[in-house]
Amino acid sequence: MDTGIVRAWVDGWAVSRGAAPPVEKPWGFTVDVGLPGHVTRHVLLDADEPLVRGLAETVAAPGTWLKACVAPEVMSSWLTPAWTLRAPGFLMSAPLRPSVTDLPAGYRLRAWSRGGVTRALVLDKDGAFAARGQTACPSGSGSVVFDQIETAPAHRRRGLGRAVMHNLADAAIAAGARTGVLAATADGRGLYESLGWTTHAPLTGVFLDPAGTGR
Template sequence: MPFESTALTIRAWVDGWVVSRGAADPVVRPWGFTVDVGQVTHATRHVLTADDEATVRKVAAEVAAPSVWLKVFADPGAVRSWVGPTWAVDEPGWLMSARLRRTPTAVPDGYTLTTWTRGGVTRALVVAADGSFAARGQIAPTGPTAVVDQVETSAAHRRKGLGSLVMRTLHNTAVDQGATIGVLGGTPDGRALYESLGWQVQAPLVSLFHVPHGV
């Protein structure tokens, strides 16, 4: 693994994610980090480096409120039983990391790739011949590490190598800026793509949002 511990990977993920999303600086807690995001449905997120039942139960009870999210790196089934009925699981996920290196990229015929950097975040956009959206992603380097974020391919343009194009483009950009290790929060849709490019799962990632009346 690129990192010696999951805790270090989590910290790198938090540091890069706040840059990628323009969120507030993370506040260090005894059990992890609190990040103010500032969205109507995602006001604040609490990222736990602790993965024991007692701590997860305690934090979930203390921060429960509408538009609050929890990120826990433990077995999804166990976490669901710890947090109680007022927390809903968004979707299964994984904390993933990889050694970054430059690789060649080639844009498939009929597509156009555009990249730009703003506020330390580089975005890659692929559009089809008619100008419609095909794929995208972004990366936020923070020194030796970089967080890949919001990678997406339109259903109409999948299995054409566009996801790999976006990822390789982002890798190259981060390497050019001095990053050597990549971190991301992977979803079921993206895991196969990431693993094909050398990314490894470091821990399960459970995303939960608060539902005041339970689910």
Template sequence: MDTYRAEAERADIARVDPERVRAWVEGWVISRLASPPVEEEWGFSFDVGMSRQVTRHVLPEADEALVRKLTETFTAPGTWLKVMLPRETVRPWMAAGWDFGDPGFLMSTAVRPVSAPVPDGYRLRTWTRGGLTRALVVTADGTFAARGQVAIPPGTRTAVVDQVETAVNQRRKGLGSLVMRTLANAGAEAGAEAAVLGATPEGRALYESLGWRTESPLTGLVRNPSAVPAV
């Protein structure tokens, strides 16, 4: 967590490119089958439609006044805010009844075709439907090993990587890198020149090893499902 705090504070110094955030939002809603994003004066809103994440609001340029206003205004359980600021900055601004989600980072990289050899003993399958390309790695007997997916919103040249996962017993075998390179190639083939993703602190090391850079913290605020209005 100390590493996360230090990196977040450094990333917070630079202003995040709003168009990069827009691309991430537009790709994320494709990846998660969420509703089309609605542009607000302060960012973007869209419905996710899950019990613990009903609606999400993304704030590219949050400040104290905005966070205080929105956390006081949005009181429905399962409402999320995503801000490009460290937890330590946002914590004093949150209204009662809000908690933090897992820490994360917004990351980006240039996209170009790369070699993606499949290790012996594994099989790779990719398929595309509805603007979303998925990559699946399985063992010789068909057991799940790794996966990931990439969306390229229409009219953009930015690929959005999402849902990258490696089975616990399959880690440190190059499978995460295989998935990432496969998704990068899919993005390049579709005309993308850049890619963005939301990374966990654990996943960030893999992405950095592949040339990704941190753009900003990606802090989630969630209206606690058990929260009740303060008296």
């Protein structure tokens, strides 16, 4: 696994979510997020069973997350039932290219930047939410992280996600970014592959449930 892609994703994700700057560890990175169900996340590089089991044994705080580039069934087998498995994800990247943002009739897109984060919002003719996404460009990295790309169920399969991605990519290119990085869901992976993105590895997340329900 290319650790540079992982580092770019961690740095950009932290900016996008307003989290603390990542702290380097011998095994990866720790990010303080500060939410009740997501207090701290540990992102592991070159994860294997001894590393995951050893780190998990030192963690007792609910709301702690572990992320690693391993398959979910493998990650799950290394942990006790106290850890809740999230839906599988995928770490992806792509070279950025200028594009045309086309919206179907009846939709409008608004974009703005603040605090190092650029957001794109699509509304329907009544002003209701239709789609959104955001990016963060860590200073000097040449990479941009795409995050929270979402289309409302009633507005899917109309090209809105593609329009959001194109708009955000063009803004990132204008800001000097050359490469896009993201963590895709299983549902979103098809959209990104259709836009020329490459899957590098599975990206699995587990967390200690504050409710104590486990898997």
